[in-house]
Amino acid sequence: MTENIGIPFLEGHYSPTLDLWPIEAKEFNRIHTFYDNLKEGKYTTTKCKGCGYISYPPRVICPECYSDNLEWIELPTRGKVITFVEKSIAIPIGFGEPLIDAWIDLGKDSPVRHVFSRVINCESGGIKEGDEVQLVVFDVPGHPIEWRKEKWIAERVYFAFEPVS
Numbered sequence: 253m254t255e256n257i258g259i260p261f262l263e264g265h266y267s268p269t270l271d272l273w274p275i276e277a278k279e280f281n282r283i284h285t286f287y288d289n290l291k292e293g294k295y296t297t298t299k300c301k302g303c304g305y306i307s308y309p310p311r312v313i314c315p316e317c318y319s320d321n322l323e324w325i326e327l328p329t330r331g332k333v334i335t336f337v338e339k340s341i342a343i344p345i346g347f348g349e350p351l352i353d354a355w356i357d358l359g360k361d362s363p364v365r366h367v368f369s370r371v372i373n374c375e376s377g378g379i380k381e382g383d384e385v386q387l388v389v390f391d392v393p394g395h396p397i398e399w400r401k402e403k404w405i406a407e408r409v410y411f412a413f414e415p416v417s
């Protein structure tokens with residue numbers, strides 16, 4: 253495991269440059285609950301208990317009223333592709349083609365209507381607008397962490413969406 257020290261990649265599914273929060277460990281990341289929830293298959297974000305504002309990605313402080321009294325709410329784990337970009341050239345190091353990013357509609361009843369995400373487990377030409385996609389959570393090589401003279405590898409997960417078969 254310690255040989256993984258360096259920049260983590262995972263079979264073209266993950267790059268640290270696309271990670272919103274590169275270190276998940278709770279000692280370093282105040283939204284680590286997001287990852288704990290992902291590990292249980294839940295897709296979540298934060299809602300302000302003061303003014304009701306819903307942030308995505310999750311926050312530690314409400315951008316509307318600056319309260320830090322936030323709660324975690326669940327989002328749907330299925331949605332429909334609104335539009336997408338499929339790249340077959342200029343792919344970042346560590347990824348294979350196709351590299352697909354999509355705007356996804358989580359539905360009119362979702363607390364967050366639209367999210368932007370990678371789409372994996374999908375062949376070139378494998379999705380079109382309107383297709384259904386679902387959340388997929390996968391392990392990411394751990395980050396080496398050193399804090400208060402202790403060293404450990406922080407276990408990590410990340411998410412994308414994949415076509416519903």
Ligand SMILES: [Zn+2]
Pocket residue numbers: 300301302303304305314315316317318319
């Ligand atoms: Zn607020």
